[in-house]
Amino acid sequence: xxxxxxxxxxxxxxxxxxxxxxxxxxxxxxxxxxxxxxxxxxxxxxxxxxxxxxxxxxxxxxxxxxxxxxxxxxxxxxxxxxxxxxxxxxxxxxxxxxxxxxxxxxxxxxxxx
Amino acid sequence: xxxxxxxxxxxxxxxxxxxxxxxxxxxxxxxxxxxxxxxxxxxxxxxxxxxxxxxxxxxxxxxxxxxxxxxxxxxxxxxxxxxxxxxxxxxxxxxxxxxxxxxxxxxxxxxxxx
Numbered sequence: 001x002x003x004x005x006x007x008x009x010x011x012x013x014x015x016x017x018x019x020x021x022x023x024x025x026x027x028x029x030x031x032x033x034x035x036x037x038x039x040x041x042x043x044x045x046x047x048x049x050x051x052x053x054x055x056x057x058x059x060x061x062x063x064x065x066x067x068x069x070x071x072x073x074x075x076x077x078x079x080x081x082x083x084x085x086x087x088x089x090x091x092x093x094x095x096x097x098x099x100x101x102x103x104x105x106x107x108x109x110x111x112x113x
Numbered sequence: 114x115x116x117x118x119x120x121x122x123x124x125x126x127x128x129x130x131x132x133x134x135x136x137x138x139x140x141x142x143x144x145x146x147x148x149x150x151x152x153x154x155x156x157x158x159x160x161x162x163x164x165x166x167x168x169x170x171x172x173x174x175x176x177x178x179x180x181x182x183x184x185x186x187x188x189x190x191x192x193x194x195x196x197x198x199x200x201x202x203x204x205x206x207x208x209x210x211x212x213x214x215x216x217x218x219x220x221x222x223x224x225x226x227x
Contacts, residue, residue: 043117
């Protein structure tokens with residue numbers, strides 16, 4: 001699986017959009033980009049994933065560059081409850097392979113009032 | 114569904130004692146994973162099961178660690194004997210088989226070995 005690089009920490013004002021970048025320059029054509037987050041004292045929580053098209057769900061939007069070497073997770077209106085560590089993960093999806101994910105260091109997002 | 118259920122939530126034990134962590138995955142999920150999280154090493158995959166069968170245990174740190182899944186609704190992670198360096202948060206996660214499935218994590222067990 002491709003390696004990812006994320007900033008260690010970021011701040012965001014409450015109510016504003018939080019844009020979390022992830023670099024995955026060695027990504028291969030069949031690898032997906034996943035985003036998870038971990039709120040303090042809880043287990044990681046799935047947010048969104050994509051292959052090459054931009055994706056949006058009730059939690060966030062995922063923007064993947066055309067060359068797929070980087071992506072941005074967007075929380076459109078950050079709240080204090082979005083304060084968490086955000087993990088960007090790249091992996092291949094196979095029906096017959098394990099679904100395990102390797103979590104790197106992530107970005108610690110602090111949403112401030 | 115209640116989600117992935119782990120017990121106990123907190124465990125404090127003395128070095129040398131046996132520790133057993135428990136996990137109930139989401140009903141219908143084919144995969145079960147055990148992770149360990151520490152400040153130094155982050156979140157590490159220890160072992161995972163598919164349909165109750167251990168598939169990859171390469172992340173299990175030592176022979177002191179063992180995991181079982183006797184049926185589709187229950188798994189245990191055992192440490193015997195426990196050591197202070199085993200202190201960590203242990204997470205269980207489950208998922209369905211498929212190309213776009215995601216992991217659902219439990220709330221974790223905070224283990225402190227004194």
